[in-house]
Amino acid sequence: MIWGIDLLILLLVVICAFATITIKDLLSAAIVFGVYSFLMCLLWAEMGAVDVAFMEATVGAGVSTILFIGAILHTSRRSKD
Amino acid sequence: MKLLQERIKHSKFGESIIIETTIRIMVPFIQLFGLYVIVHGHYSPGGGFQGGVILGASFILIGLGYDFKTSLTRMKEKTNIILGNLGALIFTGVALLCALMGGLFLDYSVLDKLIPLGAIEWRSFGIFLVEVGVGLAVMSIMVSLFWDICSGGDLDEGL
């Protein structure tokens, strides 16, 4: 592992997590959460956990985002905080 | 050109012919890759969970690109439920078969008495049988979650 890449990905992960809970539009929050999952997948591939990275790329960035978008489109997009 | 537009308007597909043609070409390769991930899980990253999710994602892709009815005709709901039950039953059935053959629960090396291949090879092959069961169950549950959540409960129209 290279600690520079590790630190950069960790910084981006924290920024994405902070953006996910501050954005008021719920659809944008779901998309940013997909980006967060994919950065997490990169982090685990870089730590040597290849199976967990594969699982996160298929489940976290794929199916989970689709489920969130499907549920948000059937309810409301607005959020007060 | 006019004829093509007329055909698109009167066909039973949705609005974009580019997306639908792309998905029709891509889906068999995605399913082939899912089967490869399940079968080749002994030697590379992969296994039952990942391959099952990829197989389910191919049906989810049909439901996103075409309309919702098409994904229900490609994979019947009753077939989906039968596949999910079959996947869970394969896992517990293999485990119970080990117990019935006189060994411990989930000890695959006892199955050597049934078909003599060698005890260590049976441990490898038992892992493969279990992964197939896990893959079927995960595929069925992922497609079922997509159908129910993205249509709001009444399987009429989706995203």
Next chain:
Amino acid sequence: MKALALVTTLVTGAILLYGTMDFPAWGDPQAPASAHLSPHYIEQAIAETQVPNIVTAILGDYRGYDTMFETVVIYCAGLAVISILRRSRS
């Protein structure tokens, strides 16, 4: 309400940061987490199961109960979603 939530979060985070002072250094091969059970898996997995991917060997063979009941858990999740959300088609 928001101030109370912020204070609770900060206190919990401070306690956890104090707790991480006792963790072993990151990337230490002699850490207690990798000293007890996993050397046996790494050294004996190929001799016992003929599977080069150790994660698959542990998932399918050594920890079979874990995977089996986990399959049961996601099966129950599918049943729960159908029974919560499905409307009868008239």
Next chain:
Amino acid sequence: MEDFIALVIAKYNYWIYVILMMIGFYAMIGKKNLVKKLLGMNIFQTAIFLMFVSAGVKKGGSIPILDKYEVAANGIKAAQIVNPLPHVLMLTAIVVAVSITGVALAIILRIYREYGTLEEDEIMEKFGK
């Protein structure tokens, strides 16, 4: 000062997990929207996965997929391979996480069908009547 820099280099991964956990925990108890709470719970789970996976890292270790013939010829040292046990636990935990997300989204859709809103205080107003 040098002690502090050595401490930062040895522990920064655990500190990031604490920061992610604080973000998720604040979203779970401080936000009023139910979907925001669910996103916070997903971030919380990912923080726990980060702690477990980074507990199994060995410096200079390679991925847990071996070469069959070389191991049969030479054997293997346990310090060369990263710890595969947390990977297995987290692999099953991710699948449980997506099924939890599915059940929670189903309950959220049912609440919206009953009350017509997703904000917690508006639901409590309608619930009190």
